[in-house]
Amino acid sequence: MRTRPRPTAPHQAKVSRVLRPGPSGADGYRRGVTTTEAHREHAHGTRAAGGRLLVAGVGAIVVIALARIGTATLPAGILPDRLQDFVTLTVSVVVESMPFVVLGILLSIVVQVWLPAGFFAAWLPRNPMARRAVVSLLGVLLPVCECGNVPLARGLVAKGFSVSDSMTFLIAAPIVNPITIVTTYQAFGWSDGILVSRIVGGFLVANLLGWLYSKHRDQDALLTTAFARECRMPAGSHDGHSHSRVGSSAGLFRREMTTMLPALLVGAAVAGGVQTLVPRSVLLTLGSNPVWSILAMMALAFVISICSNVDAFFVLPFASTFLPGSIVAFLVFGPIVDIKMLTLLRTTYRPAVLAQIGVVVGLVAAVLGLVVNQIA
Amino acid sequence: MRSRRNWPGLALTLVIGTATLWLAATGQLVLYIHPRYVVFTVVMTLCGMGLALVALARSGDSDEQDEHAAADGGGAGAADLPRSRRPSPVALGAALVVTLVAVALVVLPPAVLSSATASTRGLGAAVTTTGSVRTDGATTKYTVLDWASKLRASTDIGSYENESVDVTGFVSPSPDDPDDTFYVTRFVITCCAVDAQPVGVPVYAPAWKDSLEANQWVRIQGAFATNPSAASSATIALVPRAVSKIDQPHDPYLY
Secondary structure (H helix, E strand, O other): OOEEEOOOOHHHOOHHHHEEEOOOOOOOOOOOOOOHHHHHHHHHHHHHHHHHHHHHHHHHHHHHHHHHHHHOOOOOOOOOHHHHHHHHHHHHHHHHHHHHHHHHHHHHHHHHHHOOOOHHHHHOOOOHHHHHHHHOOHHHOOOOHHHHHHHHHHHHHHOOOOHHHHHHHHHHOOOOOHHHHHHHHHHHOOHHHHHHHHHHHHHHHHHHHHHHHHOOOOHHHHEOHHHHHHHHOOHHHHOOOOOOHHHHHHHHHHHHHHHHHHHHHHHHHHHHHHHHHOOOHHHHOOOOOOOHHHHHHHHHHHHHOOOOOOHHHHHHHHHHOOOHHHHHHHHHHOOOOOHHHHHHHOOOEOHHHHHHHHHHHHHHHHHHHHHHHHHO | OHHHHOHHHHHHHHHHHHHHHHHHHOOOHHHOEOHHHHHHHHHHHHHHHHHHHHHHHOOOOOHHHHHHOOOOOOOOOOOOOOOOOOOOHHHHHHHHHHHHHHHHHHHOOOOOOOHHHHHHOOOOOOOOOOOOOOOOOOHHHOOHHHHHHHHHHOOOHHHHOOOOEEEEEEEEEOOOOOOOEEEEEEEEOOOEHHHOEEEEEEEEOOOHHHOOOOOOEEEEEEEEEEOOOOOOOOOEEEEEEEEEEOOOOOOOOEO
């Protein structure tokens, strides 16, 4: 897989020499060869290299599959119970989240590469407040849940959204989207205003955060240096002169997967580890206290890192012992702030921003929970 | 050069994708996620792997733009090497975790959650089920979940007379009377194993450890009675007529 084209000066360019395995760690890559002939040679070389990489990829799949089939007969129980459960939980988070990450990156590619340049500017309101309100409803059209919204929000920033606008989408999308609304309705119906509180809460906290960060003078300072640098690339270079849209999409997929998947795996391992070590029963004894129940459910949401599309079903059984306000706090806090989300968000935002998001969302969710507890 | 720096994403896509498809093909994906997500998961996995192969085939095309787009180390989660020659300890640790998880996906045999997790998740605690007790008469088909719900709703032994119980589950030691009582246990999941919640029916079987081990899957036939155990907090327990060891079912969770 490490075979790669090595651009050479035009007079050296023979196909047989263009293809050379890359010496690991070597950094002698030169670019900027501009003659037409070199381009042609280069293109020829990359096509051949691409073919080889494709074969290597298929070969890798075969090797992985054989390894998987070969190890399937290992006896169960080679690991101690707790370690095995840690592995099971971690794998479960990965397997559950992976489809949504792929979906989010697909939509991000559509937004960045395939939509015309001024697509969003054409119809979004100019007034910042109104624009953020509309942006926070985009999740209705792009139901990406909570793992897919990170790559999609990255795509929106790269497409020219301000960081604060994209943050409004990022926070609102997991809650204000049709799948989440339907599953929450299926779980709770209209009882105790849980559904309405959740939607309103998600909408409000997203617009609040968007407004707060729109006051920030240097929007790029909110982003990690790597992502800010990527966004500063001139728009043209995303689908530069010599690149097809397919090529750009492929490059984007490669970059986004390389950013998101390691974060997902680390988040899954941490979430699995915490769940293995912290007895959940500790949280469940706090159910009937108006204040503690809210904090306990927020802690549970943080630890469990469950997808917002289905968290309503998960929390439904708790409704018999926990006050409705604590259920609302769970449903508003969990989709935005949990272990897995924080590691995914860390790919894009600075740690201080994550802490601020956590505090603001936590406060809003807790206040909302208290209000619901008072009314219900 | 970028195409080398960006290979982990594609490699991980192929690793996770292949492992997921293998789980689906062997019917073991349900050990990790609810059956209703199996189709979606398989479709998106195929999309992801297809795109990864396209990205590999076209990787020459995007070298130039990749060179601009430094994606070097987004932070804790980024396993790709930062620009400096010496990666930070955090990046190294992240890379190690990522590698271990990827290896675990491919090498370790798939497993269902064990009784250790059942106990840390409050087996027998007040909160477990949706409370939707089945009301139809066919108690012979009641699962562990149905009986556990009913036991929560009613502890009047009179309502369990003449009920014949036939349930399957795995053995979890009772927290308060581990010697003479165990719970025949299942996990209930709504989305994936992460949210699994244990439900169990207490079984009064003195010295059960002589013939059974924790995590052993069993089929138990018997009837309910006032729990003879003084130590156990469960007022009603299943008194088995027959306990037979069985293999783990293909579909170990309840929904």
